[in-house]
Amino acid sequence: MTTSERYRRASDVRYRILDGEAVVVRQRAAEVLGLDAAGSRILDLLDGERPLANVAATLAEEYEGDRETIAREVEAFVAELAAAGVVEPVEEGE
Amino acid sequence: MSEHSARIERFWRDNQLFSALVELTYRCNLDCFFCYNDVGLAGTPLAFERYGELLEEMARLGVLHLTLSGGEPLAHPDFFRIGARARELGYVVRVKSNGHALRGALARRLRDEVDPYLIEVSLHGAVAATHDRQTRVPGSFERLLANLEGLRELGLRFQINSTLTAWNEAEFEGMYAIADRFAVRLQIDPEVTPRDDGSREPLSIAASREGLRRLFEFEAERSRTYAASQGGGAAREPAIVRQGDSIAPPSPRANGSGKFCGAGSSNVCIDPYGNVYPCVQWRRPVGNLHESTLAEIWATSRGLADVRELERQIARRLAGEESSLLGFCPGQAEIVTGDAAAIYPAAVVRRELLREVNRESAKRALLPVIRG
Numbered sequence: 324m325t326t327s328e329r330y331r332r333a334s335d336v337r338y339r340i341l342d343g344e345a346v347v348v349r350q351r352a353a354e355v356l357g358l359d360a361a362g363s364r365i366l367d368l369l370d371g372e373r374p375l376a377n378v379a380a381t382l383a384e385e386y387e388g389d390r391e392t393i394a395r396e397v398e399a400f401v402a403e404l405a406a407a408g409v410v411e412p413v414e415e416g417e
Numbered sequence: 418m419s420e421h422s423a424r425i426e427r428f429w430r431d432n433q434l435f436s437a438l439v440e441l442t443y444r445c446n447l448d449c450f451f452c453y454n455d456v457g458l459a460g461t462p463l464a465f466e467r468y469g470e471l472l473e474e475m476a477r478l479g480v481l482h483l484t485l486s487g488g489e490p491l492a493h494p495d496f497f498r499i500g501a502r503a504r505e506l507g508y509v510v511r512v513k514s515n516g517h518a519l520r521g522a523l524a525r526r527l528r529d530e531v532d533p534y535l536i537e538v539s540l541h542g543a544v545a546a547t548h549d550r551q552t553r554v555p556g557s558f559e560r561l562l563a564n565l566e567g568l569r570e571l572g573l574r575f576q577i578n579s580t581l582t583a584w585n586e587a588e589f590e591g592m593y594a595i596a597d598r599f600a601v602r603l604q605i606d607p608e609v610t611p612r613d614d615g616s617r618e619p620l621s622i623a624a625s626r627e628g629l630r631r632l633f634e635f636e637a638e639r640s641r642t643y644a645a646s647q648g649g650g651a652a653r654e655p656a657i658v659r660q661g662d663s664i665a666p667p668s669p670r671a672n673g674s675g676k677f678c679g680a681g682s683s684n685v686c687i688d689p690y691g692n693v694y695p696c697v698q699w700r701r702p703v704g705n706l707h708e709s710t711l712a713e714i715w716a717t718s719r720g721l722a723d724v725r726e727l728e729r730q731i732a733r734r735l736a737g738e739e740s741s742l743l744g745f746c747p748g749q750a751e752i753v754t755g756d757a758a759a760i761y762p763a764a765v766v767r768r769e770l771l772r773e774v775n776r777e778s779a780k781r782a783l784l785p786v787i788r789g
């Protein structure tokens with residue numbers, strides 16, 4: 324995973340952010356997931372347009388902590404979301 | 418309690434809107450004898466633009482689950498535009514349809530443009546004579562089965578809903594066989610409800626006590642078979658592949674929200690004329706979308722405040738009443754007795770029968786299970 328990579332929410336994902344927490348439904352798997360406030364913010368930012376570096380920078384502005392640590396945590400979290408089928412990488416040129 | 422159940426409890430407690438059922442039209446291509454719709458209701462239908470605004474507003478308010486019903490929702494001239502907008506706005510869409518028109522190009526459009534999470538179709542019997550007697554449209558049974566085959570081929574997820582009636586109570590095994598053939602969930606509602614205009618005509622075909630008992634026994638047996646096939650335990654799953662209800666908001670009866678159910682707290686129902694109700698079953702109008710926005714109604718409606726207070730009273734009143742056995746519904750109570758908190762006769766019968774069936778089940782559970 325590199326910081327220039329872009330991710331988008333999978334087409335079967337539906338979600339709402341309520342009280343800072345995301346309720347995420349994966350329609351195909353008929354599965355509900357919950358994300359905490361930081362996770363919800365990241366999911367919301369993964370629109371297929373912003374590179375990961377940009378997502379991490381936004382989080383770093385909104386949360387306290389060292390920028391590099393936040394960037395690493397964002398990457399790790401996005402990898403988790405991708406493994407769970409919630410987001411997918413956008414190919415170059417898409 | 419699962420994390421999701423705890424979340425739903427909070428939504429009920431905090432009046433966080435989460436699920437909406439929108440009746441798009443009372444027009445229908447079938448003519449069910451027992452249909453609860455008040456087709457004589459007067460009013461100005463909501464225009465497409467108003468639906469657009471409503472969908473945007475509900476998304477802002479937090480509604481994730483959207484059920485399109487009716488009447489026959491597919492009979493609304495703007496069904497696809499509304500459905501496509503709902504998809505764009507990120508709703509988990511369910512479509513409640515009689516299935517009669519769900520074939521060919523229309524079924525493909527539903528998949529491609531609306532991408533519903535689940536289609537709920539209605540089945541009224543296991544044979545054509547019974548189903549068509551209810552729908553009063555000859556050929557509707559055969560056509561429904563053919564259409565379900567088509568939905569399966571298109572990869573559209575569906576479940577079958579049915580209501581037990583005097584006409585089909587001898588056929589529920591056959592209805593389960595149909596659902597099993599498609600490997601989909603069958604949900605049989607044991608109660609026929611009065612019409613939304615108060616008429617009790619539909620109750621003339623309510624299932625008999627014996628029919629209900631047989632259904633409950635049969636469902637208990639299916640649960641047991643399923644539990645045994647899963648290695649024992651007290652699972653309540655029927656022996657079918659369940660596709661689709663795992664994300665439905667749960668309806669725990671004993672819950673920490675202080676309310677009996679989510680009607681008017683996290684669920685709302687909107688009829689074709691913009692009338693807003695706490696639930697599809699609780700037809701007490703609490704506002705109208707021609708006069709106010711949903712947000713205003715949600716925050717300030719006197720009627721909703723009353724409903725929420727009733728929900729708290731009912732939760733307290735039914736706390737020791739084995740309320741899950743009653744299958745109690747405040748809306749049903751209100752239409753049958755005039756009092757949303759009164760335990761109505763059909764609920765008492767249900768509790769009696771379920772107690773008996775559960776006692777029998779407990780006895781049988783002591784017998785050894787031989788596994789191959």
Ligand SMILES: C[S@@+](CC[C@H](N)C(=O)[O-])C[C@H]1O[C@@H](n2cnc3c(N)ncnc32)[C@H](O)[C@@H]1O
Pocket residue numbers: 445449451452453454486487488489490513514515537538539578579580606608609610611612619
């Ligand atoms: C009013 S219909 C609307 C959706 C669609 N037209 C259909 O029939 O599925 C919703 C559900 O209510 C059921 N229903 C209609 N009238 C009823 C009644 N009086 N009591 C119980 N269920 C009823 C129907 O069989 C259907 O499953």
Ligand code: SF4
Pocket residue numbers: 445446447448449452453454487488489515552
């Ligand atoms: S198909 Fe549905 S809306 Fe139409 S008459 Fe039957 S129950 Fe009513």
